[in-house]
Structures are given as C-alpha cells and as structure tokens.
Amino acid sequence: MAGKNNTRILMQFALLAIVLTAAIMVKEATCIPICNIDTNDLEKCRPAVTGNKPPRPGPDCCAVARSANLQCLCPYKPYLSSFGINPSRVRPLLAQCGINSIPSCF
Incomplete structure (x- = not known):
C-alpha cells in the first residue's frame, strides 16, 4: 500500500x-504591449494609483511611466480602471516620477 x-x-x-x-x-x-508598456508592467505602479492615500511610486514604476508613450495612452484612459488604476491618480504619479510633459488628457 x-x-x-x-x-x-x-x-x-x-x-x-x-x-x-x-x-x-x-x-x-x-501581456499586451500598449503605447510602449507591457500591460503586466502596470502592476509595478498599482500601489501608487490605488487606495485613498497611495504611496509614492517606486523606481520600477517610474521607469515604466518614463518609457510610456503618454499621448498614445489618452484614448485608453477610460480603460485604466480595468487594470486597477484610478485614472485621477495618473497625473500625480507622473509628476512624482519627474515627468514634466504630461498630456492634457491626464
């Protein structure tokens, strides 16, 4: 046995x-590449764009944000929430990462 x-x-x-x-x-x-970002890489920024008091974005998140074609992302803004991203938190995240040329859609 x-x-x-x-x-x-x-x-x-x-x-x-x-x-x-x-x-x-x-x-x-x-993993779907959109606007120079692999959708799986969005996970690196999730903590900084969710919740009531999100933490500052980390270096990995900022690297993803810097590599993104932000203007290309504008039409996708309504769909960001499906990836767990609060669209109203994107502009502060970009600013905290030192990105100065933020499209008006954000």
Whole structure:
C-alpha cells in the first residue's frame, strides 16, 4: 500500500507542476504591449494609483511611466480602471516620477 500512496503523491505533484507551468505560460501570453508598456508592467505602479492615500511610486514604476508613450495612452484612459488604476491618480504619479510633459488628457 505504501507504493500506491507514493505513486499517488507523485502523480499529484506532477499534475500541480503542469498546472503551474500552464499558468505561467498563460500569464506571459496575456501581456499586451500598449503605447510602449507591457500591460503586466502596470502592476509595478498599482500601489501608487490605488487606495485613498497611495504611496509614492517606486523606481520600477517610474521607469515604466518614463518609457510610456503618454499621448498614445489618452484614448485608453477610460480603460485604466480595468487594470486597477484610478485614472485621477495618473497625473500625480507622473509628476512624482519627474515627468514634466504630461498630456492634457491626464
């Protein structure tokens, strides 16, 4: 019976490894480049654009903001909330990152 249990545990472990690998592949495949930003990189800025008192953006977030084509993002502003971004917090984030040429849409 011990052999049967070991085989069962190995099969469960193998299944878990397959599921985790598939999840990683799906996450990488769902990264969509928009206006010089990969949508997965927006996660780096999420803390600075959510909540009542968001923290200052970190260096990784500011790097994402600096690489973005901000004018290109203007038509997407209504959809930012679907990525967990409060659109009214974008302008302060950009200013805190030292970005001076902020499009009027933000």
